[in-house]
Amino acid sequence: MIAVSLLDAVTRADQPQAVPARTVELAGQLIDASLAERRRIRQLEAEFAPAESSDAQAVMDIERSIHSLYSGWVAEGEQILLRVRRLISSGLEVRQAAEMEDAYASTLSRLKFTPEKTSRGMEQARRGEFTPAEDLRNELRARIRS
Amino acid sequence: MSFAPGFAPDGQADWRALETELQEQVLDAMDRIAANPPPPPATVFLGDFVWEASDAKHYVWIRYIVNRTAQTITVIGITDYARR
Numbered sequence: 001m002i003a004v005s006l007l008d009a010v011t012r013a014d015q016p017q018a019v020p021a022r023t024v025e026l027a028g029q030l031i032d033a034s035l036a037e038r039r040r041i042r043q044l045e046a047e048f049a050p051a052e053s054s055d056a057q058a059v060m061d062i063e064r065s066i067h068s069l070y071s072g073w074v075a076e077g078e079q080i081l082l083r084v085r086r087l088i089s090s091g092l093e094v095r096q097a098a099e100m101e102d103a104y105a106s107t108l109s110r111l112k113f114t115p116e117k118t119s120r121g122m123e124q125a126r127r128g129e130f131t132p133a134e135d136l137r138n139e140l141r142a143r144i145r146s
Numbered sequence: 147m148s149f150a151p152g153f154a155p156d157g158q159a160d161w162r163a164l165e166t167e168l169q170e171q172v173l174d175a176m177d178r179i180a181a182n183p184p185p186p187p188a189t190v191f192l193g194d195f196v197w198e199a200s201d202a203k204h205y206v207w208i209r210y211i212v213n214r215t216a217q218t219i220t221v222i223g224i225t226d227y228a229r230r
Contacts, residue, residue, distance in 0.1 A: 051189045101229075102205075106194060109205040109227035113192075117156065118209060121222025122190065124154035125211045130220055131158055133151040133180075137173050144166065 003030050004079050011083070019092060027087055028095040030080050034073070035096065038103050041069045056119055063115030070107055077104045149212065149219045151180040157209075157221035164226060168204060171197050172224060175208060180219050183212055202228040 007030060010023050045066050050059040081104055084094050151173075153161060161169055175195055184191055190211050197204045205227045211220045 045192070049188065049190050049192075051187070054190075102196065105203070105227055105229045106196070106205040106207075109225045110192075110194070110207050112225035112227070113207060113209060113223060117223050118190075121154050121156045121209065122211065124156060125213070125220045125222055129154050130152045130218060131155075133153065133173055133176050133221075136153065136158070136161065136169075140166070140169055140173070 003033070004076075004083065007083055011086075019087065019090065024087060024092050024094055027080075027084050031084065031094065031096045031100045034077055034080055035099060035103055038073055038077075038107065041066070041073060044069070050118075050122070056123070059119050059122060060115050063118050067111065067113075067115055070111055074104065074107050074111065077107065149180045149183050149217045151176040151219045152221070154211075154220050154222045157223055160224035161221070164224070165199075167199065168197060168206070168226065171195070172206065172208065172221075175206075176210075176219070176221060179210060183219060186214065188212065189214075199228075202230045204228050 003026070007023070007026050010026065011019065048062055048066070050062055054062075077100065081100060084097050084100065087094055088097060161172055164172065175193060179193060190209070192207055192209050194205070194207045197206060207225045208221055209223045211222055212218075213220065
């Protein structure tokens with residue numbers, strides 16, 4: 001990632017206690033770009049979501065592709081966050097750092113939806129395997145009461 | 147039009163693995179989706195929310211399937227990542 005390398009280079013060139021505003025601005029720009037990329041992936045995911053009638057192979061192909069996009073995003077996002085956290089621990093404020101932390105954590109959760117998991121769940125729904133939520137709500141209430 | 151929310155077996159297993167308060171949050175999220183399902187042609191879709199517990203921030207994703215004929219919304223999976 002070229003911009004991360006640039007951030008490394010300018011950060012190394014600066015004294016840790018005297019990081020100039022342009023370095024912090026570059027970190028903010030990296031976050032902007034990363035969050036925009038994640039929004040684009042989410043848009044693609046919504047646009048190309050599998051239909052219930054989609055055949056299993058088509059579902060797996062789309063899911064693998066979206067999963068791989070999120071995986072790539074997480075790998076880059078982690079590199080950005082490592083550097084941003086360093087700037088923040090030096091007492092600097094980086095814009096949208098909290099949003100980036102949220103997006104990163106949320107994407108780690110999203111990645112737990114593997115293509116295999118989605119495909120298996122769709123197959124179960126297709127077979128009509130269904131437990132009403134109300135049953136579990138009642139069970140939960142009984143558990144809380146006891 | 148309101149749909150009946152429910153779980154496929156994997157969705158139910160994921161729900162059971164959550165802590166109690168989060169289980170309730172998921173059921174509430176399902177009720178909201180069932181009361182206001184996405185318009186056609188969406189059939190398989192994801193919803194997400196963030197829930198702050200006392201010790202962690204939870205990032206939750208739920209995958210739903212809408213069956214417009216049976217008027218059901220089935221959760222086929224739930225994921226949770228807790229940031230402490």
